[in-house]
Amino acid sequence: MISIKNVNKSYGDHHVLTDIHLEVPKSNVVALIGPSGAGKSTLIRTINALETIDSGEIIVNGISIHDKKTNINKARTNIGFVFQSFNLYPFKTALENVTMAPMKVKGLSKEAAEKRGKELLTQLGLGDKFDAYPGRLSGGQQQRVAIARAVAMDPEVMLFDEPTSALDPEMVKEVLDAIRSLANDGMTMVVVTHEMGFAKEICNDIVFMAEGKIVEVAPPSEFFTAPKTERAQEFLKAVLNH
């Protein structure tokens, strides 16, 4: 479903992504973990071309994302993206946030978009918040609206860039539950996260990055019990023993 081949990117002398290869088969969930500055966010943002790449290729569902001939707007309708800082539209209600793209981009009727939007918000426990503006919602609620907004486009791939990092601790669970239920529905997902327990539970593979490189890829059962590389061993020691 997602195929990343030999991707490189640098800002001047600073190599942010070096020789990245990664395959995410359909319905798989992959967590990108690693120390800050490892290039996790940059990498996930290249998958829907929010970031450019210098060389290599990224193919999502058969479409080469960074090819100049690709209609990137069309390709993006198939890739949901959830940001660390939610980025909801503050002047639109929760429901309007969700129906915006289906109506403007996919040309859905208002009725159809609202029906689907209400369904999604209700599923995510926001059945009483249709008309609330983002400023009146908690962080956890805002992030769930953002998830509904992305899912409303019926994408085949979902990307999460540190979806719980900006949340108060007591709100992390409700957002993780929402992501977990998407995973259970068979959505193909890439998640940048610092929630190790969550990664362990829902992911098919853990991708460990450091200094712009993918250092180790392994199923969680192996990665968390017997990491092969020294860099991953150091990282796990630091994050798990505190």
Place this chain on the structure above:
Amino acid sequence: MLNYDFDWSVVADNWDVLMYGAWLTIKISAIALLLSLPIGIIFGLGRIAKNPVIRFISGAYVEIMRGVPLLVLLMWIFFGLGQVLNLDTYWASIIGLATFNGAFLAEIFRAGVQAVPKGQMEAARASGMTHLQAMRFIILPQAVRRIMPPSASQFIMLIKDSSLVSVIGGIDLTLRAKSLVASSFRALEVWTAVAVIYFVITFALSLIIRYFEKRMMDKEQ
């Protein structure tokens, strides 16, 4: 103390003349305002365009217009451009005010758009919107809220600046007042009346804009 006998009859007797002048001032300002809006939008967005040529041209326009005194600009348009295009004082006045005001609006619009957090554009683009759709549906509606208050000040400046068109013979409240003073020698009375009329016009505009601002805020929360 001021040793002067006020005689307000000159104002009362020529009230219709002053009111007609006020009407002309409102008309010139309103047309100039409407023309300055697209100028402001085009050059304001031009200043943050990706294309460096468009950016340079827009930047040059804004800087030159802001650097040249309006009086000089009006002279130049009337005696220069006006001769080539055969403009009368009425249109030379309006074009002068519109191009001048447009440059200031461009800066206000640019700042308003840039004040919208970067994540808004990213979220819109990530959902499949084109740059133009994202601008229209997500960025500009938020920019407008930030643009309203400084634009209101700018519109009030425009109405007051419009008094300068009298130097090229643009017929407005100020020119009417000048000829009234010349014939009656009642400078203090006439100019005081003129000041009050300008104030009433600008204050009314202020109130109207405040009303719309408040309505927008109420809608959001």
